[in-house]
Amino acid sequence: MRxxxxxxxxxxxxxxxxxxxxxxxxxxxxxxxxAHVDIDAPAQVDGAFPDDITQQLQDAVAQAMTATGSSGxxxxxxxxxxxxxxxxxxxxSFGSEDAxxxxxxxxxGRITRPMICDVLFQLAAEKVVALDDPVTDYVSGAPxxxxxxxxxxxxxxxxxxxxxxxxxxxxxxxxxxxxxPMELASYGLGEPRTTAPGASYRDSDAGYVLLGxxxxxxxxxxxxxxLRQYVFDPLDLNATSLxxxxxxxxxxxxxxxxxxxxxxxxxxxxxxTEPLDITTLSASSGFTDSGVVSTIDDLGRYAQxxxxxxxxxxxxxxxxxxxxxxxxxPSWYATKGGAVIAGTLVGQFGSVPGxxxxxxxxxxxxxxVAVVLNNSGSGGGPAxxxxxxxxxxxxKAPAADGAAAPEAGLPWTAQQYHDEIAAxxxxxxxxx
Numbered sequence: 001m002r003x004x005x006x007x008x009x010x011x012x013x014x015x016x017x018x019x020x021x022x023x024x025x026x027x028x029x030x031x032x033x034x035a036h037v038d039i040d041a042p043a044q045v046d047g048a049f050p051d052d053i054t055q056q057l058q059d060a061v062a063q064a065m066t067a068t069g070s071s072g073x074x075x076x077x078x079x080x081x082x083x084x085x086x087x088x089x090x091x092x093s094f095g096s097e098d099a100x101x102x103x104x105x106x107x108x109g110r111i112t113r114p115m116i117c118d119v120l121f122q123l124a125a126e127k128v129v130a131l132d133d134p135v136t137d138y139v140s141g142a143p144x145x146x147x148x149x150x151x152x153x154x155x156x157x158x159x160x161x162x163x164x165x166x167x168x169x170x171x172x173x174x175x176x177x178x179x180x181p182m183e184l185a186s187y188g189l190g191e192p193r194t195t196a197p198g199a200s201y202r203d204s205d206a207g208y209v210l211l212g213x214x215x216x217x218x219x220x221x222x223x224x225x226x227l228r229q230y231v232f233d234p235l236d237l238n239a240t241s242l243x244x245x246x247x248x249x250x251x252x253x254x255x256x257x258x259x260x261x262x263x264x265x266x267x268x269x270x271x272x273t274e275p276l277d278i279t280t281l282s283a284s285s286g287f288t289d290s291g292v293v294s295t296i297d298d299l300g301r302y303a304q305x306x307x308x309x310x311x312x313x314x315x316x317x318x319x320x321x322x323x324x325x326x327x328x329x330p331s332w333y334a335t336k337g338g339a340v341i342a343g344t345l346v347g348q349f350g351s352v353p354g355x356x357x358x359x360x361x362x363x364x365x366x367x368x369v370a371v372v373l374n375n376s377g378s379g380g381g382p383a384x385x386x387x388x389x390x391x392x393x394x395x396k397a398p399a400a401d402g403a404a405a406p407e408a409g410l411p412w413t414a415q416q417y418h419d420e421i422a423a424x425x426x427x428x429x430x431x432x
Contacts, residue, residue, distance in 0.1 A: 037234040039301070039310045042080040042366035045400045049083035053397045057085050057390055060418060061371075064386040065090060067425035068356065069262045069272035070375040072100035076300040077390050080366040081405050082397035086296060092258040092374075094273050105239060105251035105293050106372050107259065107281070109357045109380065110350030111302070112242070112292040113208050116223070117154040117318075117338035118311045119215055119230045124150075125313030129218045138214035141182065142189055145210075148197045153204075153211040154338050155323065160204045161191020167285070171353050172261060175281040176247035184287065185209045201323045201335055205289040208338070212288025223288050235305050240294040245284035250293040259354020262377030262426060272427035275375055278354035290352045299359040299370040306339060307346035307361035307368075319346070332411045343411045345391060349384040351376040356383035360391065365406040367395055378426045385424075389417040 048054060057077055065073050072090040088100035124131045129138075131151040135158075136143065145158075152158040166187045170177070188206020195202065212223040219226065224242040232240050239254065249256045260275035283291040294302070305311060312318055322334035322341050332343045339346050340360075345367075347360030356376050361368040369387045392414035399405040 035234050037310050039305050040308050041304045044080045047083050049397050056393050060389050061089050064421050066429050067421050068373050068375050068378045068382045069427035070373040072374045074296045074372050076296045076370040077394050078368040079394045079397050081399045081403040104255045104257040105295055106257040107352045107355045108292045108294040109290045109352045111348045111359055112290050114306050114338035115231050116212050116288040119226045122230050138217040152197050153207040156201045157198050158207045159193045159195045159197050160207045161188040162205045163187035164205050171285050178245040178282050179284040181209050181213050181287045201325055208289035209287050237298040240298045242292050243283040245282050247282045249279050257374050260375045270426045296370050300368050303347050303359040303361040303368050307363040349380050351380035356380050358383040358387035382421050385417040385420045389414045
């Protein structure tokens with residue numbers, strides 16, 4: 001089923017003006033006969049991977065933790081035909097005896113991006129907004145955005161710059177500061193525009209913040225409520241939310257994976273044993289670009305929903321004509337609709353203060369990986385590399401009794417990304 005179908009059918013006989021008003025009211029109040037959305041993915045076999053595959057997966061996580069200076073990690077790997085591994089690794093912080101568990105919440109980072117795009121496409125299907133609406137229809141104070149559309153914000157083709165590199169020092173120096181979304185966006189808007197809207201991809205956290213603002217103003221509803229009504233509730237992501245701006249840990253009620261960030265000393269040596277504790281942070285620094293918090297099971301389920309188009313309105317062409325992220329990148333690496341498309345995998349990755357995350361899924365085979373490392377000192381690259389290494393390892397897992405392994409593979413090997421993590425390590429393995 002698709003969210004909004006029943007609602008739209010129920011008002012079709014009304015006059016167009018009344019229908020629009022009623023559809024908007026019902027959509028934003030969450031009044032649906034059945035808001036639950038099923039994910040059309042292969043059924044997961046019960047049980048763990050074979051011992052040799054499990055050991056390879058665990059070894060890969062251990063290497064990534066050492067390379068990034070992470071005291072803890074949480075990983076989910078699901079190969080429907082073979083088995084699964086969902087496990088916490090390490091401890092909440094160095095010197096702590098508190099083991100990491102799989103129910104811990106953490107900041108999901110840029111996996112927020114496709115989530116806010118989910119909201120956009122559903123609101124467009126309900127005719128609350130149009131994908132080609134100019135941003136200036138909803139966000140005032142930036143007249144030079146008149147040629148930028150809502151879909152271009154989602155696709156990353158607006159030409160707008162980013163704010164995170166400019167503000168990262170402030171995020172770490174004052175993590176409790178509450179940021180106004182328009183203030184964040186202004187730093188990206190102030191960057192020179194080198195391409196016309198729609199011409200090419202440019203990473204822009206400011207663009208996703210503006211998209212969240214535009215959807216808030218189009219609906220008179222907070223981004224947190226929009227995400228809950230259109231993404232979290234339909235997918236039963238019960239541990240996922242967009243927190244308020246108040247400084248806090250990732251969860252006020254459940255267990256939390258502590259977040260850290262290693263920094264270099266005057267000699268350029270990274271502090272890998274006593275990193276900065278950045279567990280308490282205002283989610284306003286990420287807002288609808290990277291502010292969502294979640295758990296590993298929820299991220300795995302969301303990755304499957306994203307890849308299979310579970311939330312996509314009928315006829316959606318969200319991932320058609322993927323856009324090259326970088327002309328020098330492999331042809332299998334692209335983006336569209338707020339997601340990264342890597343070979344057959346669809347997902348997203350990145351880092352926020354304290355955490356590096358990645359979540360990807362194959363819409364055909366159901367192969368799904370979700371990872372979080374609790375040190376953001378080396379950015380989001382190692383989490384992505386780990387996710388792709390784990391995916392390559394799991395893709396080779398043999399079929400369980402009564403199941404059949406898929407024939408299609410990935411356009412990389414596990415060793416490639418194992419070596420990449422080692423090459424970009426900011427912390428060395430302890431001497432034996």
